[in-house]
Amino acid sequence: MDLTEFTASTRVTYPAGETRGRSEVLAALPVGDRYGVVVAETPFHPLDHTWPDQPADTGTIGGRPVADCVTGAVEHGTGAVRLGEDIPVRRGTDGWHWLVVHVTDAPLEGEVDLEVDPRLRRSLSAGHTACHLSALALNAALAGRWRKEAPADALGHPDFDQAAITSSRIVPGGSHDVYRLGKSLRRKGFTAEGLAEELPEVEARAGELLQEWAAADAPVWIDSPGPELTARRTWHCGLPGGEASIPCGGTHLSRTSELGTVAVALELSADGSELTMRTTAG
Incomplete structure (x- = not known):
């Protein structure tokens, strides 16, 4: 996926108490020696980079353990993804698209099941x-x-x-x-x-x-x-x-x-x- 064309924030279902879902993989990005998987919709609560009060959910995505779940941001038109503390602006700032990034040990594609540790x-x-x-x-x-x-x-x-x-x-x-x-x-x-x-x-x-x-x-x-x-x-x-x-x-x-x-x-x-x-x- 060309992230310069990314125009939507991740949809989240955790505010309603959801712990399961199924969604399309939009991107799998290198994160050190792991991968950050972005889907269209997720039940996972990520760590907020601005006010990191609640820890990230754990669980599985596509059957693989989620080692971490962080907030990501893409500045419109650049394609560059910033994660967590490297994001230079507050969440919701205009001109940025906001992502839930599920960190796991392998890239994923297609539709995947997401399950949060209840x-x-x-x-x-x-x-x-x-x-x-x-x-x-x-x-x-x-x-x-x-x-x-x-x-x-x-x-x-x-x-x-x-x-x-x-x-x-x-x-x-x-x-x-x-x-x-x-x-x-x-x-x-x-x-x-x-x-x-x-x-x-x-x-x-x-x-x-x-x-x-x-x-x-x-x-x-x-x-x-x-x-x-x-x-x-x-x-x-x-x-x-x-x-x-x-x-x-x-x-x-x-x-x-x-x-x-x-x-x-x-x-x-x-x-x-x-x-x-x-x-x-x-």
């Missing part, structure tokens, strides 16, 4: 759903520490998560989130003084909310304006206190009750400049 997918989906809920719970638990009006989350609390987060990593059944408590956050109105002493109480308040939301068996769904990899999708959850929504390109469970027991652990760095939240579910 157990890993489910555990990552649980971790990502728990991550969003814990962010909302942390916002609520820290709401009294704002001395200025701040942008609110979907439940009406000051959005500490969006104001302070520096990294988020989804792990099977949970997540690790790091927040910066620097001068810029303080200028926005957040009070960090005395947080170390209050941390056990904040952790308990957030944990209680998480358990309440899990027990509520609230529905979770993804709103997607289209099937393209670049579609701007939104996570929704019908919580007892109102519907929550967060922009998200990952995978999720369908109800909060599927999380089972949910807990958070908060840790403040020695110098008080970073707050780490570890969420576990199951």
Whole structure:
């Protein structure tokens, strides 16, 4: 295939929870000593090069193991494929076509079956759903520490998560989130003084909310304006206190009750400049 003529982004079915599919191979590109297989439509969730929070799905393509699944991009008219961290622009930038690249040990052609490992997918989906809920719970638990009006989350609390987060990593059944408590956050109105002493109480308040939301068996769904990899999708959850929504390109469970027991652990760095939240579910 002449990639200078490539004009479409990969269609993805993972937002709807799909783990199987069949599609036409469009290209098989050398990736080191392996090959990056591009198909028209895939259930595989790739690692996002811009915000690499959720790991890639594993599974098989054409019966061969998928060693990795990454985001690829082709600048219109050039034919040059960039992968992962080598992509110089944000996903969705005009003039680029966006691909899901399945890394395997041999080139493939024709139509192939794609199968995602369902157990890993489910555990990552649980971790990502728990991550969003814990962010909302942390916002609520820290709401009294704002001395200025701040942008609110979907439940009406000051959005500490969006104001302070520096990294988020989804792990099977949970997540690790790091927040910066620097001068810029303080200028926005957040009070960090005395947080170390209050941390056990904040952790308990957030944990209680998480358990309440899990027990509520609230529905979770993804709103997607289209099937393209670049579609701007939104996570929704019908919580007892109102519907929550967060922009998200990952995978999720369908109800909060599927999380089972949910807990958070908060840790403040020695110098008080970073707050780490570890969420576990199951």
